[in-house]
Amino acid sequence: MRRVGQAQPLYTIKMAAKVPAVFVVLLWGIAAFWSIAVSSFAIDLDETFKDNREDEIWLVDFYAPWCGHCKKLEPIWDEVAAEMFTSGSPIKVGKMDATIYAGVASQFGVRGYPTIKLLKGDLAYNYRGPRTKEDIIEFAGRVSGPLVRSLSSQQLFDHWQKRHPVFFVYVGGESPLKEKFFEVASELIVYTYFFSASEDALPEDVSVQELPAVLVFKDGTYYTYDEYEDGDLSSWVTKERFLGYIHIDGFALYELAETGKLVVVAVIDSKNSSEAHTSLKAITHEVATAYREQFHRNFQFGHIDGADYINSVIMDEVIVPSIVVLNTSNQQYFIPETAIESIEDLIKFINDIMEGSAQAQGGDSFYYRVRRLLYDGKSTILSVFKTSPLLGCFLFGLPLGVISIMCYGIWTADGEYEPEEGELLQNEAIEQGDAEASDEEKEENNDERHKVDNGVKESSKEHKDEELEEKSMVEKKRD
Numbered sequence: 001m002r003r004v005g006q007a008q009p010l011y012t013i014k015m016a017a018k019v020p021a022v023f024v025v026l027l028w029g030i031a032a033f034w035s036i037a038v039s040s041f042a043i044d045l046d047e048t049f050k051d052n053r054e055d056e057i058w059l060v061d062f063y064a065p066w067c068g069h070c071k072k073l074e075p076i077w078d079e080v081a082a083e084m085f086t087s088g089s090p091i092k093v094g095k096m097d098a099t100i101y102a103g104v105a106s107q108f109g110v111r112g113y114p115t116i117k118l119l120k121g122d123l124a125y126n127y128r129g130p131r132t133k134e135d136i137i138e139f140a141g142r143v144s145g146p147l148v149r150s151l152s153s154q155q156l157f158d159h160w161q162k163r164h165p166v167f168f169v170y171v172g173g174e175s176p177l178k179e180k181f182f183e184v185a186s187e188l189i190v191y192t193y194f195f196s197a198s199e200d201a202l203p204e205d206v207s208v209q210e211l212p213a214v215l216v217f218k219d220g221t222y223y224t225y226d227e228y229e230d231g232d233l234s235s236w237v238t239k240e241r242f243l244g245y246i247h248i249d250g251f252a253l254y255e256l257a258e259t260g261k262l263v264v265v266a267v268i269d270s271k272n273s274s275e276a277h278t279s280l281k282a283i284t285h286e287v288a289t290a291y292r293e294q295f296h297r298n299f300q301f302g303h304i305d306g307a308d309y310i311n312s313v314i315m316d317e318v319i320v321p322s323i324v325v326l327n328t329s330n331q332q333y334f335i336p337e338t339a340i341e342s343i344e345d346l347i348k349f350i351n352d353i354m355e356g357s358a359q360a361q362g363g364d365s366f367y368y369r370v371r372r373l374l375y376d377g378k379s380t381i382l383s384v385f386k387t388s389p390l391l392g393c394f395l396f397g398l399p400l401g402v403i404s405i406m407c408y409g410i411w412t413a414d415g416e417y418e419p420e421e422g423e424l425l426q427n428e429a430i431e432q433g434d435a436e437a438s439d440e441e442k443e444e445n446n447d448e449r450h451k452v453d454n455g456v457k458e459s460s461k462e463h464k465d466e467e468l469e470e471k472s473m474v475e476k477k478r479d
Helices: 010-039 068-086 102-107 133-144 154-163 176-188 233-240 250-259 275-290 308-314 343-355 366-387 389-413 421-478
Strands: 057-063 092-097 115-120 123-126 149-151 167-171 193-197 213-218 221-224 245-247 262-268 299-305 322-327 332-334
Touching: 057 068, 057 133, 068 092, 068 133, 115 133, 149 154, 154 193, 167 176, 176 193, 176 213, 176 233, 213 233, 233 250, 245 275, 250 299, 250 308, 262 275, 262 343, 275 299, 275 322, 275 343, 308 322, 322 343
Parallel strands: 057 092, 149 193, 167 193, 245 299, 262 299
Antiparallel strands: 057 115, 115 123, 167 213, 213 221, 262 322, 322 332
16 A cells, blocks of 8 residues: 555556546547548549439538638538438539530539539429538438428428428319419429318317418418419418518528518627617518518518628618618618617618608619629629639639739830930941931932033033034935
C-alpha cells in the first residue's frame, strides 16, 4: 500500500499523460474516417450517367468548383447521401461537375449553380427550397413517390397531418375535377403533397358540402376549393400551398412571387425580445389569421429576421422593427408613413394599398432597372471578393491591368521625342550637308536648263531661215 506523500513511479506519470493524447488522436481518427465515409456516399458522375442510369431514381447536385453556394452545399449534400444510404432509400445520390460535363448538364436543363434535380424516368424535378438536409430529403421522398397518395383511413390521415403542415386532398369518385387534380399534382408535386381519400377517411369535424371536392388542410383547419370564386385549380393550389403566416427568407420570397400576392413583411430582430419587436410580429400574425377571408386572396403575411435581405430587395434602408409590403410582380413596395402600433393600424394600411391611396415606391421602370443592374453588379463583385479573394482579383484585376497597359501605351505614343545634345549636333551637320548638296544640284539643274533653252532658240532660228529660203525660191520661179 502506498503511503501518503510517497512519490508515484515515473512510468505511471507518463502513462497518465499519454492517455489524453491517445484519446484525442483516436477521436480525430474516427472523425476523419467518418468524414471520408460520409463523402463517399455521394457518387461522382460523368458523361456516361445519362445513358446508364436506366430506371433508377437519382438525386443529383450539378455544381461548379468555383461557386461559393456550391461549396456551402457540399457538406450538406454528403450528409444527405449518407442519410439516404443508411435509411435504405432506393434513391441514389450523385454529384456532377457541370463545368466539365457541360453537355450532359445542359441536356438536363441546368442553367445555374448549384442545381438540384430528382430524375425519375423521363421526368426531371427541380428543387427550389432551402438547402438544408431535412428539406432536401423531404423533397426527394415526396417527389420519388406517387403523384397522388391514397388515404384509406382516419389513422393514416392523422399520421400525414402531423407530419406535414400543408397538403391537398381530393374527395370523391371519377370526375373531370379528379383528372385536373392529377394534372396539378404532376406540376406542383415539387412543392407540396397531394392525396385522394373517401369521405369516410376524413376526420369527423370535416364537413364536405358537395362531392367531388378539393380541400387544403393548413393552419389547424381546412378550406374548400370553389371553382367560381377561386378560378383555376392550379392557381388556387399555388396560392394556398403556404401557411397563412410564415417565416420569410430569400427562398420563400422567390416562391411567393409565383402566387401573385402582395407580401406583408414584419421586419424584426428575433434576438431582440423588446415589446416593439414582439408586438409587431403578434399584430401581423393576428391580422393574417383573424382576417383571412378579407385578405388571403391578395396578401401573404410573414416576418423576416433582420433587414439585410429586405434592404437588398428595395435597394434602401428600412428601420427595424417595421412593416414593408412587397409587390413581387413589379418590384414595387409600400412603407407606412407612421409606425404600426395596433391591428387597426395595419388593417388601415392594407386597405389603403388595396384602394390605391398608399404611395408605391420602386418599380420596374427603366430608371429602376438600371439602378437594379448597378446594385446587383456591385453586390456580385463584393460577394466574389468576400467568398474568393483570389478569384475576384483574377476576374476583375486582369482586365483592369490590360486596360491600364493599353492606356499607358497610347499616352506615351502621343509624346514628342527629345534627342540628346550629341544627336542634335549630328543632325545639324547632316542637314547642313544636305543643304550644300541641294545647292550644287540646283546650279547643275540651272546650267542644263540654259543649254536646253539655247538649243531650242538655235533650232527655232534655223527653222525660220529655212522658211525664208523656201519663200525666196518660190518668188524666183514665179518671175
